[in-house]
Amino acid sequence: YNPGTSLRFYFFDNIYYGSIKIFIGFVLFLFDELIRSRKQQAALKQQQQLAELRFLEAQMNPHFLFNSLNNIYALAYEKHPETANAVLKLSDMMRYVTYERGQKATLEKELSYIHNMLSIEQLRHDYKLQYTITASPDSLDCNMRPLLIIPLVENALKHGDLSDPAVPLGIQLLKEGHWLKISISNKKSDQPAARGGLGLPNLERRLALSYRPEEYQFRIDQTDSIFTVHLQLPA
Numbered sequence: 001y002n003p004g005t006s007l008r009f010y011f012f013d014n015i016y017y018g019s020i021k022i023f024i025g026f027v028l029f030l031f032d033e034l035i036r037s038r039k040q041q042a043a044l045k046q047q048q049q050l051a052e053l054r055f056l057e058a059q060m061n062p063h064f065l066f067n068s069l070n071n072i073y074a075l076a077y078e079k080h081p082e083t084a085n086a087v088l089k090l091s092d093m094m095r096y097v098t099y100e101r102g103q104k105a106t107l108e109k110e111l112s113y114i115h116n117m118l119s120i121e122q123l124r125h126d127y128k129l130q131y132t133i134t135a136s137p138d139s140l141d142c143n144m145r146p147l148l149i150i151p152l153v154e155n156a157l158k159h160g161d162l163s164d165p166a167v168p169l170g171i172q173l174l175k176e177g178h179w180l181k182i183s184i185s186n187k188k189s190d191q192p193a194a195r196g197g198l199g200l201p202n203l204e205r206r207l208a209l210s211y212r213p214e215e216y217q218f219r220i221d222q223t224d225s226i227f228t229v230h231l232q233l234p235a
Helices: 007-058 062-077 083-099 106-123 150-159 200-211
Strands: 133-134 169-176 179-187 217-223 226-234
Touching: 007 200, 062 083, 062 106, 083 106, 106 133, 106 150, 106 169, 150 169, 150 179, 150 200, 150 226, 200 217
Parallel strands: 133 169
Antiparallel strands: 169 179, 179 226, 217 226
16 A cells, blocks of 8 residues: 555455455355255255165065965974975075165075065965066176065065966066066956055155166056066166
């Protein structure tokens, strides 16, 4: 400042030039806080979705587990030679739903669970369950979220008729390019369908939490006698 500058001019001159820097700094501060807040909100939303996904996965299989335990109890009561084998299969199934939950699993592991599930389900019936499982060799190594195919098979066991050799439960698994295509069809049962159930609504919500809308397809087709579910996932 030149000699003789008044205190008034000195004061307002500094306020003027200082206010510009203060304003720019304040705007940058608000922008930084906005970005930080949005990151925190995104992280919180992700944690909430993960918690909901874990909760939905925890709802899986209690009904089938109770039926399996009842079947094994009946075998043990009758001292059936298949008792130990049934307990071993149920142990493998529980290990899968306990330790694979929330992670990626291969289709081969999911199929192993389904084979054990069908074996234990067979214990409840005096006729042979009619089903076919077709999986292309390259599909078995595909990674996917666990417990996505299982509710579809459980739904077929609960509402389907697996006694007709002409119309068996059909499970088809095929890898086409970058997609894993899953198709499960069953003959509808003549018995009145039980109302309610968490299987398919649970599955649809887990798909929505696990994949973006363009990453999967879920479709149900049905006629008077056949119920078919199509599921397409990234391979």
